[in-house]
Amino acid sequence: MDETPKIRLVILGGGKGGTALLNLLGHLPAVEILGIADKNPAAPALSLARALGITVVDDVVHLIAKTETNLIVDVTGDPTIKAIITAHKSLGTEVLGGAASKLLWNIVQHDAQMQTKLFQTEKLASIGTFSSGIAHDINNPLYLIMGLAENLLDETDTTRRREQTNDILGAVKRIATICQNLTHYARQSTPFDTTNVELNGTLDEALTIAHYATTPKDLSIVKDYANNPVITAKPEEMLQVFVNLMTNAIHAMEGKGHLTLLSECQDGIVRVSIRDTGCGIPQESLEKIFDPFYTTKQPGKGTGLGLHSVKTIVNKNHGQLSVSSTVGQGSNFQMEFPSASPT
Amino acid sequence: MEKTAAMFGGNATEGCVLIVDDEPDVRKVIRMTLEKAGYQVIEAEDGEKAIEKINEGENPLILDVMITDIRMPKINGVEAIDYFQKEYPRVPLIVLTGFPDTELATSLLRKGIVDYLVKPVEGEKLKAAVAKGMERREIHHL
Numbered sequence: 001m002d003e004t005p006k007i008r009l010v011i012l013g014g015g016k017g018g019t020a021l022l023n024l025l026g027h028l029p030a031v032e033i034l035g036i037a038d039k040n041p042a043a044p045a046l047s048l049a050r051a052l053g054i055t056v057v058d059d060v061v062h063l064i065a066k067t068e069t070n071l072i073v074d075v076t077g078d079p080t081i082k083a084i085i086t087a088h089k090s091l092g093t094e095v096l097g098g099a100a101s102k103l104l105w106n107i108v109q110h111d112a113q114m115q116t117k118l119f120q121t122e123k124l125a126s127i128g129t130f131s132s133g134i135a136h137d138i139n140n141p142l143y144l145i146m147g148l149a150e151n152l153l154d155e156t157d158t159t160r161r162r163e164q165t166n167d168i169l170g171a172v173k174r175i176a177t178i179c180q181n182l183t184h185y186a187r188q189s190t191p192f193d194t195t196n197v198e199l200n201g202t203l204d205e206a207l208t209i210a211h212y213a214t215t216p217k218d219l220s221i222v223k224d225y226a227n228n229p230v231i232t233a234k235p236e237e238m239l240q241v242f243v244n245l246m247t248n249a250i251h252a253m254e255g256k257g258h259l260t261l262l263s264e265c266q267d268g269i270v271r272v273s274i275r276d277t278g279c280g281i282p283q284e285s286l287e288k289i290f291d292p293f294y295t296t297k298q299p300g301k302g303t304g305l306g307l308h309s310v311k312t313i314v315n316k317n318h319g320q321l322s323v324s325s326t327v328g329q330g331s332n333f334q335m336e337f338p339s340a341s342p343t
Numbered sequence: 344m345e346k347t348a349a350m351f352g353g354n355a356t357e358g359c360v361l362i363v364d365d366e367p368d369v370r371k372v373i374r375m376t377l378e379k380a381g382y383q384v385i386e387a388e389d390g391e392k393a394i395e396k397i398n399e400g401e402n403p404l405i406l407d408v409m410i411t412d413i414r415m416p417k418i419n420g421v422e423a424i425d426y427f428q429k430e431y432p433r434v435p436l437i438v439l440t441g442f443p444d445t446e447l448a449t450s451l452l453r454k455g456i457v458d459y460l461v462k463p464v465e466g467e468k469l470k471a472a473v474a475k476g477m478e479r480r481e482i483h484h485l
Contacts, residue, residue: 142462
């Protein structure tokens with residue numbers, strides 16, 4: 001006899017409710033999702049389900065009638081579906097619908113909102129640790145602007161005036177780009193809206209942000225990207241994951257060393273690795289690094305929530321996170337996600 | 344005292360200033376400001392290059408004042424300052440950094456640097472700091 005009998009459930013409805021249920025229940029070991037159905041073939045949960053390898057059907061009756069189903073969760077919001085369920089479900093199958101499914105939906109929603117808030121807090125706190133790099137990158141062009149403007153006050157040569165004015169404009173644009181990158185990074189994600197995320201672009205964007213954590217010229221960056229690695233996730237969250245792992249890597253190397261960014265697509269799996277040649281993590285700490293509030297950084301330098309958020313976000317997007325590390329040689333953080341691009 | 348400055352091909356009148364900063368734009372502005380004020384300017388993009396420049400066979404004594412950034416690749420400003428204070432204790436040092444750090448400023452001023460300036464700095468302030476450095480240099484020459 002199976003000691004931990006699985007709850008085998010089917011989901012009716014591929015809208016926000018269906019998506020949230022897939023996100024919440026999809027990685028619980030005690031739950032097996034046998035299938036999801038929606039009349040609308042473009043319903044958002046259906047593409048997510050396909051990415052997760054969950055059966056997608058438009059024949060609701062067939063799904064309801066499955067004998068191995070323990071539970072039917074109806075999040076269609078369609079009052080006529082109740083009669084269809086009653087008519088076709090097998091005797092032992094329970095139904096969660098109406099107010100009960102609304103209650104579940106509320107709990108899921110609340111949980112997701114709390115999590116989003118936690119991720120956001122972690123992200124904003126981490127921006128504080130970039131302040132020195134950001135100040136450096138803004139004050140340098142500001143100094144150029146000030147110096148050239150001072151000179152322009154009494155510069156009479158027309159060619160030089162034009163040149164220096166152009167330099168000022170270039171410096172202003174550089175500052176604007178920094179602000180743009182930062183506000184993009186600081187943007188809060190919505191609790192539920194996942195979309196297709198192309199990870200090479202996200203890795204590159206994360207690298208721009210992570211550069212604020214160090215003096216970039218001492219780092220050698222190796223990029224080994226697969227063609228078009230796409231997963232279903234929230235872009236803001238994936239950016240946060242990569243920024244976290246890259247800044248950790250850069251800090252572990254004290255700004256000097258090789259940072260390798262790798263993406264691979266194989267058999268419907270997208271794999272991303274972020275590898276450094278830094279100080280490494282001692283074996284006894286490896287189990288603790290994902291615990292909330294575990295940190296080896298000085299007060300004010302780390303929140304202790306970075307890797308915890310990373311792991312939570314990866315798992316929430318149906319990914320697996322693993323780490324290997326050798327003290328004195330470096331660490332490798334590897335993630336695997338179901339691919340969202342057709343193979 | 345200025346006779347060795349001519350070795351760099353310049354005919355500086357006010358003195359010779361070495362600027363150490365990884366940003367070409369920053370070096371450009373400092374050069375512009377100081378050359379207008381009559382100084383001769385030498386550039387290095389990081390601490391390592393600065394040390395190389397000085398040990399390049401030229402007599403380090405021609406250097407009157409050094410302006411250095413803090414956050415730089417290879418040898419950073421703090422390391423460079425330690426090195427220069429040990430090797431050339433008579434060359435006055437000015438820090439010009441993009442990041443105001445009170446703790447660092449205090450510790451560097453205690454170590455004897457002339458001034459800790461934060462970018463963006465007005466030309467007048469920079470020139471005043473360099474002039475102060477030149478004064479200290481003069482005292483050493485006496």
